[in-house]
Amino acid sequence: MFVIIFGPPGAGKGTQAARIVQAHPIPQVATGDIFRKNLREGTALGIEAKGYMEAGKLVPDELVSKIVADRLQQDDCVAGALLDGFPRSLPQACFLDAWLAERGMAIGLVVHLVVPDSVIVERMGGRRTCTNCGATYHVSVSPTKVQGICDRCGSQVIQRPDDNEATVLTRLATYHEQTSPIVEHYRALGVVADVEGVGSIDRIGDHVIEAITKAFPV
Ligand code: AP5
Ligand code: MG
Numbered sequence: 001m002f003v004i005i006f007g008p009p010g011a012g013k014g015t016q017a018a019r020i021v022q023a024h025p026i027p028q029v030a031t032g033d034i035f036r037k038n039l040r041e042g043t044a045l046g047i048e049a050k051g052y053m054e055a056g057k058l059v060p061d062e063l064v065s066k067i068v069a070d071r072l073q074q075d076d077c078v079a080g081a082l083l084d085g086f087p088r089s090l091p092q093a094c095f096l097d098a099w100l101a102e103r104g105m106a107i108g109l110v111v112h113l114v115v116p117d118s119v120i121v122e123r124m125g126g127r128r129t130c131t132n133c134g135a136t137y138h139v140s141v142s143p144t145k146v147q148g149i150c151d152r153c154g155s156q157v158i159q160r161p162d163d164n165e166a167t168v169l170t171r172l173a174t175y176h177e178q179t180s181p182i183v184e185h186y187r188a189l190g191v192v193a194d195v196e197g198v199g200s201i202d203r204i205g206d207h208v209i210e211a212i213t214k215a216f217p218v
Contacts, residue, residue: 001026001080001216002105004087005208006183007113009171010120010127011197012204014136016113017084019205020212027076030084031064033134034071036160040131053162056170058088058178065095072099080108088179093186109215110186111208113197117172124168128157142201191215 001024005013017028035053038046045067052059068086071077087093100106126139132155137144145151162171186192193211197204 004110011113026080031086056167115197
């Protein structure tokens with residue numbers, strides 16, 4: 001069961017991914033989280049990704065694709081994975097499709113969260129992210145129980161450095177230019193479910209789970 005949770009920056013991919021992995025026993029593979037973890041640990045990968053992330057640009061395709069391929073070879077991905085933030089360009093999508101096809105597998109569903117740009121800018125201003133486990137909050141929509149402290153692991157929550165308005169606008173432009181064409185690539189394969197991404201997190205979550213249940217009936 002290989003599923004992509006897809007949408008613009010701030011669409012709610014991470015928020016909904018956390019719910020999906022509770023309902024289905026597949027790991028979330030989030031490239032942005034992998035880069036942020038490497039950055040915290042000061043690895044060469046983290047240092048290389050930093051400049052691209054802070055500029056709102058894509059990390060080069062070859063580098064990201066290799067990281068995802070390595071991750072998908074791990075034992076916990078044998079039954080599938082939930083890809084969050086990958087693929088993000090047509091070359092990445094083609095790489096992924098070919099990698100899966102070589103192993104007799106394919107993407108079974110792309111959950112496309114549809115959110116207009118105007119909503120995104122507001123959401124990102126209020127987002128707070130855990131410095132340790134990556135859990136996501138919003139100051140008004142889904143705040144932490146104790147201000148500034150992660151509910152899940154007790155570490156500090158902060159505003160991501162790429163969540164300032166100027167970088168968010170660049171990330172949106174990058175999305176429209178390089179990432180959104182992927183939807184049509186997968187639509188042609190008949191695996192896209194469009195889900196309205198504006199409204200309550202719970203209601204959107206119900207629609208996401210419905211789409212997954214329809215694509216993967218038990
Ligand atoms: P990444 O970390 O993937 O960021 P992104 O795609 O820009 O998406 P976000 O994580 O910002 O948003 P989200 O959709 O997960 O929304 P969330 O659930 O947090 O990538 C960061 C950078 O890494 C990239 O810019 C790039 O440089 C690099 N990178 C990563 N992958 C790459 C790749 N494959 N190739 C090349 N470069 C790559 O929600 C957002 C906020 O809204 C939260 O505060 C949340 O609480 C709130 N919220 C969620 N749902 C709702 C709702 N329904 N109503 C109101 N508020 C809501
Ligand atoms: Mg995210």
